[in-house]
Amino acid sequence: MKCVVCRGAAVIDVRRHNANFCGEHFVRHCGEQVRRAVEDFDMLQPEDRVLVAVSGGKDSLAVWDLLVELGYQADGLYIGLGIGEYSETSGGHARRFAESRGLTLLEVDLPGEYGFDVPTGAKAARRVPCSACGLSKRHLFDKAAVDGGYDVLVTGHNLDDEAAVLFGNTLRWDTDYLGRQYPVLPARNGFPKKVKPLVRLSERDMAAYCLIRGIDYLVDECPMAAGNRHLIYKDLLNDLEVRSPGAKADFYFSYLRNAADRFREDRDESVVGECSRCGSPSQGEVCAFCRLQERAVPVTFGGRT
Amino acid sequence: MGGMLVRLRNPSREVEMPGPALVSVLLERLGINRESVLVVRNGELVPGDQRLEDTDEVEVRPVISGGA
Numbered sequence: 001m002k003c004v005v006c007r008g009a010a011v012i013d014v015r016r017h018n019a020n021f022c023g024e025h026f027v028r029h030c031g032e033q034v035r036r037a038v039e040d041f042d043m044l045q046p047e048d049r050v051l052v053a054v055s056g057g058k059d060s061l062a063v064w065d066l067l068v069e070l071g072y073q074a075d076g077l078y079i080g081l082g083i084g085e086y087s088e089t090s091g092g093h094a095r096r097f098a099e100s101r102g103l104t105l106l107e108v109d110l111p112g113e114y115g116f117d118v119p120t121g122a123k124a125a126r127r128v129p130c131s132a133c134g135l136s137k138r139h140l141f142d143k144a145a146v147d148g149g150y151d152v153l154v155t156g157h158n159l160d161d162e163a164a165v166l167f168g169n170t171l172r173w174d175t176d177y178l179g180r181q182y183p184v185l186p187a188r189n190g191f192p193k194k195v196k197p198l199v200r201l202s203e204r205d206m207a208a209y210c211l212i213r214g215i216d217y218l219v220d221e222c223p224m225a226a227g228n229r230h231l232i233y234k235d236l237l238n239d240l241e242v243r244s245p246g247a248k249a250d251f252y253f254s255y256l257r258n259a260a261d262r263f264r265e266d267r268d269e270s271v272v273g274e275c276s277r278c279g280s281p282s283q284g285e286v287c288a289f290c291r292l293q294e295r296a297v298p299v300t301f302g303g304r305t
Numbered sequence: 306m307g308g309m310l311v312r313l314r315n316p317s318r319e320v321e322m323p324g325p326a327l328v329s330v331l332l333e334r335l336g337i338n339r340e341s342v343l344v345v346r347n348g349e350l351v352p353g354d355q356r357l358e359d360t361d362e363v364e365v366r367p368v369i370s371g372g373a
Contacts, residue, residue: 001352001353001354001355010352011349011350011351011352012343012350012352013352013353013354020352023350057370058368058370059370160369202340203368203369203370204340204341204342204343204368206368207343207366207368208343208350211343211345211350212350219314219366219367220314220315221315221367221369221370222370225370231369234341234369235338235341235369238338238340238341238369239338241340242338242339242340
C-alpha cells in the first residue's frame with residue numbers, strides 16, 4: 001500500500017476515506033479532520049482558554065496533542081477515580097504526557113477530596129460503575145472548567161463513541177438524549193461550553209495517531225467497563241463498518257445534518273437552579289453528584305450499609 | 306515448532322501463528338474484526354496488505370474503549 005499523498009510506504013489504511021497514509025501524512029490528516037470539525041461546528045476561537053478532560057487513554061491524550069499542535073492554549077484535567085491499580089496507571093500516563101510537553105495538568109482526586117471512589121459510589125447508589133463514573137466525571141470536569149475560568153471544556157469523544165451513543169439513543173427513541181447529542185453544547189445555566197473535536201476521527205485513527213506520535217497511552221481497558229452496553233453497540237457497528245466502510249460516519253453525520261435539529265426542539269429546558277450543597281447547577285434541591293456522595297460516603301467510612 | 310509470536314490483549318496472552326501471512330489473513334484466522342484493532346510488527350504500525358514472517362513479533366492492539 002502506498003500513501004495517497006506522497007506515494008511512500010503506507011502504515012495505515014482508512015477504508016472509509018478510501019485512502020492509505022504514511023505516518024507523516026496520517027498525522028496531517030488527523031490535524032485536518034480536527035480543524036474541519038472545529039470550524040464546521042464553531043467549537044473554538046483562537047483566543048479561547050481550553051480545558052481538556054484527560055484520562056490517560058488514547059483519545060484524550062490525542063485530542064490534547066492535536067489542539068496544542070493547532071496552536072490552542074489547552075490545559076488538561078485528570079480525575080483520580082479510585083479504580084485501584086488502573087487509576088494509578090492511567091494517572092501516570094497523563095502526568096508523563098504533560099511533563100514531556102511542558103503542559104499544565106490539573107488534578108482532582110475523587111477519594112481524597114470527596115471521600116469515595118467509583119466502585120463504592122456505584123455500589124452505594126446501585127448504579128452500574130460506568131454510570132457512577134460518568135456522573136462524577138461530568139460534575140467534576142464542569143466544575144473545574146467553570147471555577148478555572150476556562151472558555152471551553154474539550155472531551156475526547158470520537159466518531160465511534162458518538163455513533164454508539166446515537167445507536168443506543170435511537171434504539172430507545174430517547175428524544176431528550178437525542179436532543180443533547182451534538183458535537184457542541186453551548187454554555188448555559190452554569191454549565192461550561194463543551195466540544196468534541198474528534199467526531200470526524202475513529203477510535204482506530206486515534207490509536208494509530210498515538211502510536212505514530214509516540215504518545216504512551218494506557219492501552220488496557222478499564223476493568224469496570226466489562227459488559228458495558230456501548231461496547232456491544234461498538235462491536236455491532238464495526239461489524240457493519242467492515243462490510244460497508246463509511247457506515248458509522250454516514251449514520252452519525254446524516255443524523256447531524258438531517259435530524260438533530262428536530263430532536264433539539266424536544267430537549268427538556270427546565271429552569272435549572274443551584275444545588276443547595278455544592279452550588280452547581282441542578283434541577284433538584286441537591287444535584288445528582290452530591291446525592292451520589294451522600295450515599296457513598298457513609299458506606300466508605302463504615303457508618304451506613 | 307515455528308511461527309510468528311502474536312501478542313493479544315483482553316485477556317493478555319501470546320499465541321504462535323504460522324507464517325508467512327498477510328496482516329488481513331492473520332486477523333481473519335484469529336476471528337478479529339480489522340476495524341477494532343491495529344497491528345504492530347516489531348514495534349511499527351503495519352497496514353492490512355503487509356506480509357508477516359515467522360520471525361516477526363506481532364502485537365494485535367485493541368482500539369475500542371468503553372465507558373459512557
